[in-house]
Amino acid sequence: MALRRVLGLGAALGRRSCCSQHPLPPDFVEALRAVVGGPNVSTAMAVREQHGHDESMHACAPPDAVVWPQAVGQVQELAALCHRCHVPMVPFGTGTGLEGGVNAVQGGVCFDLSRMDAITELSLEDFSVAVEPGVTRKALNSYLRGTGLWFPVDPGADASLCGMAATGASGTNAVRYGTMRPNVLNLRVVLPDGRLFHTAGPGRQPRKRAAGYDLTSLFVGSEGTLGFLTQATLRLHPLPEATAATIATFPSVRAAVDCTVQVLQAAVPVARIEFLDEVMVGACGRFSGLELPEAPLLLLELHGSRHSLAEQQRQAEEIVRLNGGSGVAWAEEPEERGRLWDMRHSAWYAALALRPGCQGYSTDVCVPISRLPDVVVETKRDLQDSSLTGPMVGHVGDGNFHCILVFNRQDPAEAQRIHAFTQRLGRRALAAGGTCTGEHGVGLGKRALLLEELGPEGLDTLRCIKAALDPHNLMNPGKVL
């Protein structure tokens, strides 16, 4: 009854502005409850605030209500309701994003999809599986234990896989296994008006397709601005028979990057090749209790058969030596490797520990590898000149690196220096033929840089697509564009 009443009000409510925050229409929350049941809707301030931010520094922007749909049909009904009443919609996975993707800057309804957590359609022969938005990458890999398969994309956080698809995430394994894009075979999408479709057609997971525009790749990286990703069919990979990891220390940033380029040129199928600058090495060493020389470092991981691994190790060692690097022994047992990766994964907290009580923000530029040494060296100089703390880590095999900026939010002068630095860094990456974001997305913080990156005609093309699929600008408004 309540639902019908609100739907009846739709036309009158149609003029609700999408460009500023308005209260929800009367009886709207009742209508939400009619779809998903009372306990699955909340307007409590604590809940709204919890859903109004991710892990970034962007100011919390709480939605007007939070809903927890339990099934795709409910997502469709809720979307149709919001659409009819012109209420903004914000998809929410685990809230582990880094560019304010979930912040409800125009209010509206947050769709917390974490209770839709089915894992279905596992096919060991086709190396594929379908997951709902409540399934995180660690949950999937636990589920796959014993099958000989795994899902390798690893952004660090235990994020929702559909959220990773929405952001176009990648991380440490991308140099070998690719980003989310080539690893998503199909997406079940709920459009802003509540209609449902599958980007590669219902129930399909061929390994390749040339059937019409690539809607899967369009929705991967769309940051919730085109529709809800309510299921992702993912490509799985065979678990490597053997794995080995090592650390190599270099006399200079340039030497570490040259080593990376040569590893790639020699076609060593490296699974991970991560760079830490000497500031980050110092921070991580202290944080993790590992004794590391404070010099630029590469963390390498190799995957393969036992036999091929030995060859990869010899090749990698030789290239490290040729670039003046000095390595430690290879860690082949899970426990030893775990220690190395714990050190790497502690980078964020190790950086924060450099200035206790301060705030962190991660930059995310990606440049052609040939330009990486210059860009890294200039950026380090810029950090010094700006009196900023920003140790570096990078997925250097892809040319992608992060400065983990640690700053005092209460100090307006420092916040201003942070802003100026991130703009300069973005422009430096663009001038080098790179991008302002390799894997975190545009979100709230990089909209101005996106215009510089794509140019006005490119941005117009994005806007055309957004307007075609979401003409009322209801899906995650204020992001990307």
Place this chain on the structure above:
Amino acid sequence: MALRRVLGLGAALGRRSCCSQHPLPPDFVEALRAVVGGPNVSTAMAVREQHGHDESMHACAPPDAVVWPQAVGQVQELAALCHRCHVPMVPFGTGTGLEGGVNAVQGGVCFDLSRMDAITELSLEDFSVAVEPGVTRKALNSYLRGTGLWFPVDPGADASLCGMAATGASGTNAVRYGTMRPNVLNLRVVLPDGRLFHTAGPGRQPRKRAAGYDLTSLFVGSEGTLGFLTQATLRLHPLPEATAATIATFPSVRAAVDCTVQVLQAAVPVARIEFLDEVMVGACGRFSGLELPEAPLLLLELHGSRHSLAEQQRQAEEIVRLNGGSGVAWAEEPEERGRLWDMRHSAWYAALALRPGCQGYSTDVCVPISRLPDVVVETKRDLQDSSLTGPMVGHVGDGNFHCILVFNRQDPAEAQRIHAFTQRLGRRALAAGGTCTGEHGVGLGKRALLLEELGPEGLDTLRCIKAALDPHNLMNPGKVL
């Protein structure tokens, strides 16, 4: 002067229907000549007919005029002119497509881009290069000789690389190196109204990006319906140190496919794994003068370091044996390997030689690998029941296979059986969770199947995007949608 006159006529000509073939507006050809010069425009029937078809069976549909722009600025001017006068535009590369992509079914102007053939921005460190539409894959690989890098996507024909991007082509190496999609880093696009933009921003080639919707993947596979691809920045790969190829013969189709699945599961990084059914093996053997047992066959190629190759060979041999296959010696020298691949690449002509004087048409379904044995076996039965000649080849590592149908065009009953068979095959692939086209594209022949594949909401989404970017339906009208 002539150009101005026609542009002045634009508004009056605006009502030119896009849904049926109309003559060009008066003075329009003169206006084309004013842009590119007299010798670069032709309305000769022989030239128009030559540009009105590709290598498929679709009836020739000649454009009203053919133009040869020499530079991207000319493509923009010509497009703006056609846009103003509502004249359809058809991009033309090498005309080696297989689904009627270049047939000018609504007349208009064919843009033959073969004279724009610059290769620029080669970066050995970044493994990237930019090519204009006149550059074919063989021309690029010749250019790359001596650099240690190559471009591996190989659809068989010596196609234009921008044309391969437009079609979403792949071929024999896709199982290892991917299709065109992951190998295109950036596209310089001229939109239907003549505006120019770069899908990843001007001058950019980072290895990964999360900056806005993935316009590169949207234009890859758009089959000329959204804009002109006037330059593609491609990802190159290191040449393998060593290569080995072999043939293995199997007691059944199922055994050959099971072997493929197990090779993939064992993570043998196979570069090519091609299937030929016994009919195709017989045809190829006779055509190439090779003595081959007439049984299902896999042609395998391995790439790697000398050392890793030996291990891959041992693994592959063992899996072949486990599936009842019997192999021949490994061909490691270029000449020996060349003989094997010449046999495979002769498949089209070997099939045509089964019925001299007849026409060929290649189907292109792709299914999840687990379903491949059933689909192949049912399809072979269907061929027999339909009294059709259709030997099979397939990129079996991707689940993609082709029946090369050889038929007498003059026999309406046989043409009808061909049509019915291809529809059944498409639907069989869809029922198995596959696609009606793995790599040839939708073009003219698979529009009805595309609707079945995507469903009405999916097709609506494609139409929305087409309408947003080409509102007057001028770019290659009548294709895909």
